[in-house]
Amino acid sequence: MALALALTGIADADSGGSLQIRVLSNRADLVSGGDALVEVALPSGATPQSVRVDVDGRDVTSAFAVRPDGRFLGLVTGLKVGENQVTAQGQAGAARLTVTNHPVGGPVFAGAQVQPWECATEENGLGAPQDAACNTPAKYTLFYKSSLTGQFTAYDPKFPPVDLAYTTTDQGKRVAYIVRRERGVMDRGIYDIAVLHDPAKTWKPWAPQSGFNGKLLVPFGGDCTPRHSQGAPAESVLNDTALSRGFAVATSNLNMLGQNCNGVVSAEALTMLKEHFVETYGPIRYTIGQGCSGGSMQQHWITSNYPGLLDGILPSCSFPDVWSTVQEAEDCHLLDRHFDRSPLWAVTAQRTAVTGHAAETVCRSLWDNPTGNAQYAKTWLDPDNGTGCLGGLNAGHTTLEPNPPWVYDAETNPEGERCTLQDYAVAVWGRRPESSWGPVEERVQRGFANRPYDNTGVQYGLKALESGLVTPEQFVDLNENVGGLDIDWNWQPGRSEADPAALETAYRSGQVTYPREAAKVPVIDLRTALGNLEIHTDFHSYEMRARLDQANGDHDNQIIWTGVPAVATDDDAGEKAFVLMDTWLARIEADTSTDPLETKVVRNKPADAVDACWIGGHKITDMSVCRAAYPYFGLPRTAAGGPVANNILKCRLKPLDRGDYTADFTNAQWDRLRNTFPDGVCDYSKPGVAQQPSLPWLSFADGPGGQPLGAPPRSGSAP
Known part of the structure; x- marks a missing residue:
C-alpha cells in the first residue's frame, strides 16, 4: 500500500x-x-x-x-x-x-558523525565492540508473558513454564505469548526489536511467522542532550499493548533525544532500522510512532521532514521540535536572571505574565533553575557543560561533575568538544564564517557551529503592558536590561543575534517543524492533567495545531486528548488512542482510491477521532467544557506579541512607534526604549527572517545545509 x-x-x-x-x-x-x-x-x-x-x-x-x-x-x-x-x-x-x-555503522544521509564516541556494548550485553563504530554481532533473548503475574520473564525452551500465557492477535491467530528480542548495533546506536516468536519455527522476510500482523510500533524516548556515547534503548520493546495484538516493536537508543539530540540522526537511525526489519522479518504494512517530550519532537519532526518513515503518530507531553523549544528555555534563563536582580519584579503574577505561562514553576523547574544545575537552558547551549556531553539530565547529572578532558574550555581547552546542541549537529548547521568569529574562534582559527537563537527586537512583556498588569517602567526596565547570550552562553548586555546561515538551515531543513508533509499522517496528541504546571505545557499542542493550519489550511489530521490519566486505568486512554490509531490506519490502508494520501487521512478518520478531555475519569467531547477545565496559556514569545505557531526564530523589525502603545511613557522612558531598540521592534505581522517551507528528505552527506535526495533510483534497461 x-x-x-x-x-x-x-x-x-x-x-x-x-x-x-x-x-x-x-x-x-x-x-x-x-x-x-x-x-x-x-x-x-x-x-x-x-x-x-x-x-x-x-x-x-x-x-x-x-x-x-x-x-x-x-x-x-x-x-x-x-x-x-x-x-x-x-x-x-x-x-x-x-x-x-x-x-552498518553509518552515516547514510546525516553527514559527518560526532566525535568522540564511546561504545557501551559490553554494558548492554553485546560483548566487546569490534570497531570504532561499536559494531558487534546481534544477540537474541526469549521472554514469555506469565499468565499468573502478567509480567514478561526470561523463557527457556528446554524448560517450558507452566504459566505460559497465550494471546490472540488482531488477525485472529492464537499463539503462545513468547517474544524474541533482537539487540544489536546500527549507526553506532544500540537497537532492540521484539516480535511474537515460536522458537521451534523458522522466520523469513517472505514467510513471517503467523503471530506477526505486519505492523510496527516505534517508541521514541524523551529528554534532549548532546550525548557522546551509546546507551540502551530507553523505551522497552516489551510492550504488551502492541505485542499482544501481533505488532512488532522496534527502537534504537538514537531514537531517544536524551541520548542523541540530533533529529537528522534520529531519522537516519529509523531508516536503517526499518530496512533491517524488512530484510529480516518482512514487509511492514504501516508504522506507528509513540513517545513523550523529546519523543514527541522526533515524531513531529520526522513526519514533516522524512515522510514515509512514520504513518501515524501518538505524541504525548508534546513539543513541535527542538529549536523553538530551545528558544523558550533560553528566554526563561534571561528573564529569570533579570527578575532575580531587579527590585521592580517582586510580584509573582507580574513575572508569570511576562513568561506567558500559567505558573512560574514552568521556567523555574527545568528550563532554568538558578539554584541548581537541572536546567535545559544550560545543558543545551553552554559549551563547557560536560554533563550535556555525558548525557545531561537523562543520565542523572543534577550536580556539576568534572568534565572529561576532551570537553571545551575557553581558557584551558579551546579546541575541545563543545557540548551544545548546535555543535553536536555541526554536520547540519555548519560553522560560523570568519566575519562572525569571537576571540576564542580567532585563537583556534575555526568557527564554532552556527546558532539560530535570537532575541533582537523582542518586546518581552508586551501583552502584560497592554493589559495594565505591568507598568511602563517595568516594561522599559526589563527590555533594556534583559540582554542576550554570546556564543559561549555568557550573558551580554546586547541582545542575541542568530547566525544568518543558521536561520536559512533552520527553516530549509525543518529544524523548526513545518508540517506540510504531516498532513499525510494521523496525529493523536495526548496530554495529562498537569501540563500547565511544568515544562510540558498544553500550549505546545495548540502551537503544533497553528502550524498545521498555516501549512495546510486545516488541522483535520490532528486530534488532542487532554487530561489523560498519567497512570493506566480500566478506561486506559493511552490504549484507546493506540487502538484508534490502528483503526484509522487500517481504514486508510483499505482505501484503494488514487486520491492523495492527505485526502485519505481525513476521509477515513473514525467518528470517535475527535478532540476530548478527561474530567473525573470521564471522557468529555464538549470542547467548551474541556477548555474551561484545561485552558492553555503561552510562552515568553507569545507574551511578547508573537504568533501561537511560535515558529519565528528571528523577527523582522519595524520602527519604534509611540502610537503602537496604549501605555503612557514618559519622555525619559521613551528615550530609553529607543536606545534599547535602535533598529526597531518585532513585526510579527510578517514572516521571520529566512522563514520558508522546509524541503523533505535532505541529505547532509555532502555538507551542512543539506541537499534534497530527489526521486529514488529506478532500474533501467541493461545492455
Missing part, C-alpha cells in the same frame, strides 16, 4: 512490458549493512526460471525464488560500500539498478 511504500517511492503495480528491479527494504540509494531485499518484477508471460541476477558480475541468482506471495525476490548480501550494479537478465530482456550501500 501507499503508506508502506512511501519511503522507497515504489508503486505497488505490475512491471508493465519490461523486466524491472526494485529494492523493497529501502530506497536503492540509502541501503546500509551490505544487504537488500530485492524483487525482480517480470512482465506477463515471463518465467522466473530464465532469470539470472548478478551484482557487479557476481552471480546471486540462487538468492531468488518465487515466494508465497507470488513475487520473485531474494535477499542480496555482500554489497560493497558504495555503488553496486545489480543486473537481471531473462527472456523478457535485461534491467540494471544502481544500489548504493552504506556502512
Whole structure:
C-alpha cells in the first residue's frame, strides 16, 4: 500500500512490458549493512526460471525464488560500500539498478558523525565492540508473558513454564505469548526489536511467522542532550499493548533525544532500522510512532521532514521540535536572571505574565533553575557543560561533575568538544564564517557551529503592558536590561543575534517543524492533567495545531486528548488512542482510491477521532467544557506579541512607534526604549527572517545545509 511504500517511492503495480528491479527494504540509494531485499518484477508471460541476477558480475541468482506471495525476490548480501550494479537478465530482456550501500555503522544521509564516541556494548550485553563504530554481532533473548503475574520473564525452551500465557492477535491467530528480542548495533546506536516468536519455527522476510500482523510500533524516548556515547534503548520493546495484538516493536537508543539530540540522526537511525526489519522479518504494512517530550519532537519532526518513515503518530507531553523549544528555555534563563536582580519584579503574577505561562514553576523547574544545575537552558547551549556531553539530565547529572578532558574550555581547552546542541549537529548547521568569529574562534582559527537563537527586537512583556498588569517602567526596565547570550552562553548586555546561515538551515531543513508533509499522517496528541504546571505545557499542542493550519489550511489530521490519566486505568486512554490509531490506519490502508494520501487521512478518520478531555475519569467531547477545565496559556514569545505557531526564530523589525502603545511613557522612558531598540521592534505581522517551507528528505552527506535526495533510483534497461 501507499503508506508502506512511501519511503522507497515504489508503486505497488505490475512491471508493465519490461523486466524491472526494485529494492523493497529501502530506497536503492540509502541501503546500509551490505544487504537488500530485492524483487525482480517480470512482465506477463515471463518465467522466473530464465532469470539470472548478478551484482557487479557476481552471480546471486540462487538468492531468488518465487515466494508465497507470488513475487520473485531474494535477499542480496555482500554489497560493497558504495555503488553496486545489480543486473537481471531473462527472456523478457535485461534491467540494471544502481544500489548504493552504506556502512552498518553509518552515516547514510546525516553527514559527518560526532566525535568522540564511546561504545557501551559490553554494558548492554553485546560483548566487546569490534570497531570504532561499536559494531558487534546481534544477540537474541526469549521472554514469555506469565499468565499468573502478567509480567514478561526470561523463557527457556528446554524448560517450558507452566504459566505460559497465550494471546490472540488482531488477525485472529492464537499463539503462545513468547517474544524474541533482537539487540544489536546500527549507526553506532544500540537497537532492540521484539516480535511474537515460536522458537521451534523458522522466520523469513517472505514467510513471517503467523503471530506477526505486519505492523510496527516505534517508541521514541524523551529528554534532549548532546550525548557522546551509546546507551540502551530507553523505551522497552516489551510492550504488551502492541505485542499482544501481533505488532512488532522496534527502537534504537538514537531514537531517544536524551541520548542523541540530533533529529537528522534520529531519522537516519529509523531508516536503517526499518530496512533491517524488512530484510529480516518482512514487509511492514504501516508504522506507528509513540513517545513523550523529546519523543514527541522526533515524531513531529520526522513526519514533516522524512515522510514515509512514520504513518501515524501518538505524541504525548508534546513539543513541535527542538529549536523553538530551545528558544523558550533560553528566554526563561534571561528573564529569570533579570527578575532575580531587579527590585521592580517582586510580584509573582507580574513575572508569570511576562513568561506567558500559567505558573512560574514552568521556567523555574527545568528550563532554568538558578539554584541548581537541572536546567535545559544550560545543558543545551553552554559549551563547557560536560554533563550535556555525558548525557545531561537523562543520565542523572543534577550536580556539576568534572568534565572529561576532551570537553571545551575557553581558557584551558579551546579546541575541545563543545557540548551544545548546535555543535553536536555541526554536520547540519555548519560553522560560523570568519566575519562572525569571537576571540576564542580567532585563537583556534575555526568557527564554532552556527546558532539560530535570537532575541533582537523582542518586546518581552508586551501583552502584560497592554493589559495594565505591568507598568511602563517595568516594561522599559526589563527590555533594556534583559540582554542576550554570546556564543559561549555568557550573558551580554546586547541582545542575541542568530547566525544568518543558521536561520536559512533552520527553516530549509525543518529544524523548526513545518508540517506540510504531516498532513499525510494521523496525529493523536495526548496530554495529562498537569501540563500547565511544568515544562510540558498544553500550549505546545495548540502551537503544533497553528502550524498545521498555516501549512495546510486545516488541522483535520490532528486530534488532542487532554487530561489523560498519567497512570493506566480500566478506561486506559493511552490504549484507546493506540487502538484508534490502528483503526484509522487500517481504514486508510483499505482505501484503494488514487486520491492523495492527505485526502485519505481525513476521509477515513473514525467518528470517535475527535478532540476530548478527561474530567473525573470521564471522557468529555464538549470542547467548551474541556477548555474551561484545561485552558492553555503561552510562552515568553507569545507574551511578547508573537504568533501561537511560535515558529519565528528571528523577527523582522519595524520602527519604534509611540502610537503602537496604549501605555503612557514618559519622555525619559521613551528615550530609553529607543536606545534599547535602535533598529526597531518585532513585526510579527510578517514572516521571520529566512522563514520558508522546509524541503523533505535532505541529505547532509555532502555538507551542512543539506541537499534534497530527489526521486529514488529506478532500474533501467541493461545492455
